[in-house]
Amino acid sequence: MLPNTPSIPADAPVTQSGFHFLPEVPRLPLGKTMHINHNDIETYFRPLIQCHWHVGRVRGAARDVEILTIDKLFRFKNFEVTVKFFNELADISLNENHHGHYACDYARIYVSVHTHAGYCNTKTESGQWISELIPGLTLRDVRFAIRAERLHQKYLADGLAVTLVPFENERLQDWSIERLKLRYPPSQKTGVKHGTDPA
Numbered sequence: 001m002l003p004n005t006p007s008i009p010a011d012a013p014v015t016q017s018g019f020h021f022l023p024e025v026p027r028l029p030l031g032k033t034m035h036i037n038h039n040d041i042e043t044y045f046r047p048l049i050q051c052h053w054h055v056g057r058v059r060g061a062a063r064d065v066e067i068l069t070i071d072k073l074f075r076f077k078n079f080e081v082t083v084k085f086f087n088e089l090a091d092i093s094l095n096e097n098h099h100g101h102y103a104c105d106y107a108r109i110y111v112s113v114h115t116h117a118g119y120c121n122t123k124t125e126s127g128q129w130i131s132e133l134i135p136g137l138t139l140r141d142v143r144f145a146i147r148a149e150r151l152h153q154k155y156l157a158d159g160l161a162v163t164l165v166p167f168e169n170e171r172l173q174d175w176s177i178e179r180l181k182l183r184y185p186p187s188q189k190t191g192v193k194h195g196t197d198p199a
């Protein structure tokens with residue numbers, strides 16, 4: 001490492017207090033990548049949100065439904081570490097064939113991910129369920145986020161990163177869960193069952 005590497009300012013809004021529970025990486029069902037269902041909110045999204053992921057929205061609603069994303073701002077010790085993490089994040093993308101939006105500066109990487117080619121079951125006027133191509137959240141995003149989070153936790157353990165708590169964290173967490181519940185209500189029909197991949 002370079003001498004005189006600036007350290008993270010003492011007043012940065014950080015905690016180093018332990019690691020939150022992370023669920024196993026879900027297995028992808030065969031066939032079309034379907035949107036998440038209501039149960040996935042508690043199984044996957046709440047734990048991610050407790051690890052300071054939050055829900056975002058991208059411009060342009062598809063057929064009057066909101067396009068949600070799952071995002072996180074990661075914080076590192078310095079630029080070298082940031083670049084190293086980005087390269088490993090790129091490996092996750094290559095591996096998963098899933099690509100988020102990434103923005104980085106000296107010591108932070110903002111990641112936002114959703115599935116462009118997601119399929120959603122919607123009810124037609126005649127009451128029939130059809131699956132339509134609509135961008136949104138799928139288990140591909142969950143897999144990506146869990147893998148990115150695990151990677152960051154390794155950096156934390158090695159002292160190369162710190163936890164960045166978002167501003168108004170509690171409100172952001174509540175808002176994220178609320179948004180997910182509105183977009184993916186219990187009535188949403190998906191018919192998707194999934195297992196998990198080994199760690």
Ligand SMILES: C[C@H](O)[C@H](O)[C@H]1CNC2=NC(N)=NC(=O)C2=N1
Pocket residue numbers: 097098099100113114115116117118
């Ligand atoms: C053809 C290729 O499999 C697709 O374009 C993949 C690549 N990466 C992707 N990334 C994301 N975020 N959403 C997708 O739908 C997607 N699709």
